[in-house]
Amino acid sequence: MKTTPFAKKVYQLLRKIPKGKVSTYKEVAKALKTKACQAVGQALKNNPNPPYIPCHRVVKNDGTIGGFMGKTKGKAIQRKINLLKQEGIKFTGKKIKNFKKLLLKF
Helix, strand or coil: CCHHHHHHHCCCCCHHCCCEEEEHHHHHHHHCCCCCCCHHHHHHCCCCCCCCCHHEECCCCECCCCCCCCCCCCHHHHHHHHHHHCCCEECCCCEEEEEEHHCCCC
């Protein structure tokens, strides 16, 4: 699949999210000067190189997980949670503890 110019910008921005931090679809869109949060999600869904491009560090505005690799439940979501836990992020259910402190705003 060919990577779009927009997706390339998303991937460049995601590489700025350090381990142990997260951002949101909305923050990524805002940093790219667009309101297209869903387009950000589509770029993440088509990520050609996870985890080098750390799409697992992008979550919903309320600190819940959202999707991962085009899936919204099951093993894919658990994999996203496990990747974040390996980076030191703690959870209450599917919500990130101390979300506001871990949120990276570009």
